[in-house]
Amino acid sequence: MPENAKAPHIIGKTDLTDLVSQKLDKTTALRIPKKELGTVLDALVDVITEEVGKDNAIRLIGFGTFKKKVTAPRKGRNPQTGETMDIPEHRRLTFHSSVEF
Numbered sequence: 001m002p003e004n005a006k007a008p009h010i011i012g013k014t015d016l017t018d019l020v021s022q023k024l025d026k027t028t029a030l031r032i033p034k035k036e037l038g039t040v041l042d043a044l045v046d047v048i049t050e051e052v053g054k055d056n057a058i059r060l061i062g063f064g065t066f067k068k069k070v071t072a073p074r075k076g077r078n079p080q081t082g083e084t085m086d087i088p089e090h091r092r093l094t095f096h097s098s099v100e101f
Contacts, residue, residue: 017041052093064097 011019017038024030032040048058048066057067069092076087 013038013041049093061098063099064095066093066095068092069094 017034020041021032021034021037024032051058052066052068055068057065059065071090071092073089074087076085077083078085
């Protein structure tokens with residue numbers, strides 16, 4: 001990180017709920033209580049997780065794509081002992097942004 005760069009501020013679920021609520025208040029007549037908005041965010045995360053787990057990709061036009069990546073098994077080395085070890089394949093959620101920041 002460059003010398004004059006600030007560390008990024010981490011926005012949690014509560015902060016995100018507040019920000020979405022404020023955005024809705026400013027841009028629409030839609031009023032959703034924050035508790036219900038939090039439930040919607042939880043459901044969104046659940047659906048993304050479940051669908052990506054089924055090998056489906058979630059593409060949100062203008063935002064990005066969520067998909068699963070499988071890494072092949074490989075040989076690794078324990079950095080403390082230098083011992084060779086087998087690292088099994090694993091799956092992870094990836095996100096590719098379609099928005100330039």
